[in-house]
Amino acid sequence: MKIKSILSIIVFYVSVLCSANALELPTESIVPGGIAIISIHTKERPKAYFHARRVMVIGSSANWKAIVGIPLTEKIGTQILVVKINNVKTNYKFEIRNKEYETQHLIIKNKRKVNPNKQDMSRIITERKIISKAKLHWRDNENISLQFIKPVVGPYSSPFGLKRFFNKQPRKPHSGLDIAVPKGTPIAAAASGIVINIGDYFFNGNTVFIDHGQGLITMYCHMEYIGISEGSKVKAGDVIGKVGLTGRVTGAHLHWSVILNNTTVDPLLFLAKD
Numbered sequence: 659m660k661i662k663s664i665l666s667i668i669v670f671y672v673s674v675l676c677s678a679n680a681l682e683l684p685t686e687s688i689v690p691g692g693i694a695i696i697s698i699h700t701k702e703r704p705k706a707y708f709h710a711r712r713v714m715v716i717g718s719s720a721n722w723k724a725i726v727g728i729p730l731t732e733k734i735g736t737q738i739l740v741v742k743i744n745n746v747k748t749n750y751k752f753e754i755r756n757k758e759y760e761t762q763h764l765i766i767k768n769k770r771k772v773n774p775n776k777q778d779m780s781r782i783i784t785e786r787k788i789i790s791k792a793k794l795h796w797r798d799n800e801n802i803s804l805q806f807i808k809p810v811v812g813p814y815s816s817p818f819g820l821k822r823f824f825n826k827q828p829r830k831p832h833s834g835l836d837i838a839v840p841k842g843t844p845i846a847a848a849a850s851g852i853v854i855n856i857g858d859y860f861f862n863g864n865t866v867f868i869d870h871g872q873g874l875i876t877m878y879c880h881m882e883y884i885g886i887s888e889g890s891k892v893k894a895g896d897v898i899g900k901v902g903l904t905g906r907v908t909g910a911h912l913h914w915s916v917i918l919n920n921t922t923v924d925p926l927l928f929l930a931k932d
């Protein structure tokens with residue numbers, strides 16, 4: 659009995675030590691659409707900003723790390739992270755390298771989804787405001803998982819960052835990762851968080867936004883069915899709905915986006931390498 663309790667105490671302290679030492683970080687990739695991880699050596703908790711947007715800071719005293727989402731449209735070269743401690747500003751410089759993303763041509767049969775009519779446009783403008791608000795959401799949270807699980811398991815049919823042409827017309831680059839799985843496949847929450855928005859949108863179809871804290875948000879699109887309500891708390895792996903073909907799609911798949919400081923970044927950076 660005694661040995662058992664001593665052993666359980668040892669196991670407890672070892673696990674506490676391990677979790678305290680191991681900061682779970684995403685893969686760093688300092689390119690447009692990637693992530694820069696910048697160490698900040700101050701005792702007090704700093705606040706960090708990139709292009710005037712608040713940036714996630716994790717860690718503890720003297721070992722802080724800013725996790726910076728880099729827009730796909732970002733210029734190559736030197737960029738600045740502004741760090742504020744007690745209203746004193748310090749600039750942290752970092753270098754953004756080039757990355758060439760591939761080009762893809764898609765034929766969309768529903769022409770209205772490529773060139774929306776007047777009525778569609780007013781719907782799109784209304785929805786854009788709701789979607790922008792969800793992407794800007796900030797919630798203080800010290801307990802963020804930066805290692806995600808795959809929401810569905812299947813082949814990647816369209817990578818993040820693809821330069822896309824719909825019916826030969828250039829459109830914005832692909833802002834997420836497409837995973838091709840059959841209609842009806844259950845979709846899991848990539849990490850724990852709070853559902854901040856659900857909706858049926860013109861391009862994205864049935865969509866769920868999960869807030870993981872400090873500007874880290876995941877978005878799940880084209881769902882057949884949403885099985886969760888706004889305000890619900892989810893754990894990693896909880897089923898939030900099913901894969902479908904709603905919105906602008908060419909076939910059943912999950913479009914999965916990861917947003918950091920209001921910027922879509924490559925979701926693969928949050929997954930363990932296969």
Ligand SMILES: [Zn+2]
Nearest residue numbers: 834835836913
């Ligand atoms: Zn997609």
